[in-house]
Amino acid sequence: MAAAAQAAAAAGVHAYPRIVASLIRVTGDWSLAEDCTQEALTAALERWPADGVPANPGGWLMTVARNRAIDVLRRAAVERRKLHDLAVLTPVDGQPEPEAGEDVVDDRLRLIFTCCHPALAIEARVALTLRTVCGVPTADIARLLLVSESTMTRRLTRARTRIAQAGIPYRVPSGPALAERLPGVLAVLYLLFTRGYLPDGEPAFADEAVRLARLLDRLMSEQSEVVALLALLLFQHSRRDARRDAAGNLLTLERQDRARWDRAAIAEGLAALVRVRHDGPYAWQARIAACHATAASFDATDWPTIARAYDALADIRPSPVIALNRAVAHGYAYGPVAGLGLLDAMRAGGGLDGNPLAVAARADLVARQGDRLRAAALFREASGMAGPTAQRRALLDRADDLAR
Numbered sequence: 001m002a003a004a005a006q007a008a009a010a011a012g013v014h015a016y017p018r019i020v021a022s023l024i025r026v027t028g029d030w031s032l033a034e035d036c037t038q039e040a041l042t043a044a045l046e047r048w049p050a051d052g053v054p055a056n057p058g059g060w061l062m063t064v065a066r067n068r069a070i071d072v073l074r075r076a077a078v079e080r081r082k083l084h085d086l087a088v089l090t091p092v093d094g095q096p097e098p099e100a101g102e103d104v105v106d107d108r109l110r111l112i113f114t115c116c117h118p119a120l121a122i123e124a125r126v127a128l129t130l131r132t133v134c135g136v137p138t139a140d141i142a143r144l145l146l147v148s149e150s151t152m153t154r155r156l157t158r159a160r161t162r163i164a165q166a167g168i169p170y171r172v173p174s175g176p177a178l179a180e181r182l183p184g185v186l187a188v189l190y191l192l193f194t195r196g197y198l199p200d201g202e203p204a205f206a207d208e209a210v211r212l213a214r215l216l217d218r219l220m221s222e223q224s225e226v227v228a229l230l231a232l233l234l235f236q237h238s239r240r241d242a243r244r245d246a247a248g249n250l251l252t253l254e255r256q257d258r259a260r261w262d263r264a265a266i267a268e269g270l271a272a273l274v275r276v277r278h279d280g281p282y283a284w285q286a287r288i289a290a291c292h293a294t295a296a297s298f299d300a301t302d303w304p305t306i307a308r309a310y311d312a313l314a315d316i317r318p319s320p321v322i323a324l325n326r327a328v329a330h331g332y333a334y335g336p337v338a339g340l341g342l343l344d345a346m347r348a349g350g351g352l353d354g355n356p357l358a359v360a361a362r363a364d365l366v367a368r369q370g371d372r373l374r375a376a377a378l379f380r381e382a383s384g385m386a387g388p389t390a391q392r393r394a395l396l397d398r399a400d401d402l403a404r
Contacts, residue, residue, distance in 0.1 A: 004053055008044035011057035013204045016135040019065050021107035025170055030160040032072060034132065040064035108133065109215055110170055116184035117168045124159040129188045131156055134195055134205060172219065186229050186282065189213055193233050199250050199390035203240065210237055217272070227275045228282035234269035235289035238262040250394040254298040266293045281317045284309045303333035320346070328361050336365040356385035360395055367402055376402035
């Protein structure tokens with residue numbers, strides 16, 4: 001039963017965005033699409049332990065969701081065309097699902113552009129994307145955005161209603177509208193990747209973000225930030241198999257076996273980076289990631305170049321995260337005193353309150369100064385603030401190593 005439940009959960013992560021996007025395209029009803037998809041996932045949890053996991057889990061979920069939508073539409077006397085369109089969404093038993101990259105503008109890319117329409121408030125765009133594209137539960141989105149679950153439910157309902165009332169088309173726009181919406185779409189893809197790349201994240205989200213970034217590059221290869229985002233994601237994703245040891249413990253960049261990095265992904269990222277023509281935020285981040293990806297070892301990393309790139313990033317897109325990474329880069333490029341000075345300036349401004357990564361960065365720089373006991377204490381302090389189990393365990397391991 002446990003194996004069947006895990007299979008249902010895994011299939012849901014992979015299939016949820018595709019099923020929701022397909023049903024939205026055909027029915028035009030966001031709530032119906034999400035409700036039917038959720039009912040399919042519930043049915044899987046109930047039936048697979050007894051009946052066994054189907055050979056094509058995603059196709060099974062699509063079939064159940066589609067049939068549920070057909071039942072609802074029949075009761076609502078929806079026109080025959082929509083019923084026919086729904087009937088061909090799922091291949092017959094035994095046939096594989098359509099290849100994910102068959103169409104440059106697939107349903108999920110249309111869905112992202114729709115979620116990022118400027119007619120929606122920015123908080124609604126973020127919430128709707130997390131719920132519909134990433135499949136994040138409403139309660140989790142509410143906690144992330146610091147509102148109650150009921151408030152978030154109403155916000156999502158208003159966003160879906162706004163899409164319907166404003167007649168927002170379910171498509172990738174063109175001309176000025178495309179340029180206007182592009183920054184939000186890039187941010188969504190980066191958000192999707194980050195959700196999969198977090199220590200306790202679901203890797204399928206990162207895979208999906210890379211796939212969609214490739215599609216967007218094929219659609220808009222003349223846009224430097226589109227190309228830069230693809231390069232950035234490829235460089236980051238190239239390390240996915242080396243981020244944990246045999247016991248499943250999280251490894252820092254310094255401790256990773258670089259022989260396990262995906263060289264094909266790095267080569268693809270470098271080829272994309274050559275096509276970047278402008279110095280936008282993703283371009284600078286991609287250049288930083290390229291420095292890490294091409295370094296023969298951690299000690300051979302070109303830290304001065306990385307520090308200069310973070311200086312540029314801090315000028316064009318200042319944020320606590322950029323400032324923190326800049327301090328770390330300066331600490332490795334110019335010595336721990338330089339990095340600690342930047343951390344002190346940030347702390348004075350209140351930008352690092354309660355941030356475990358900031359405390360861990362200070363601990364690392366203090367260790368490089370030679371004060372191992374104080375560094376160990378700081379790593380333990382950071383572990384007490386950390387959320388994901390893997391991150392907390394990694395910080396405690398660093399503390400134990402220094403205390404020996």
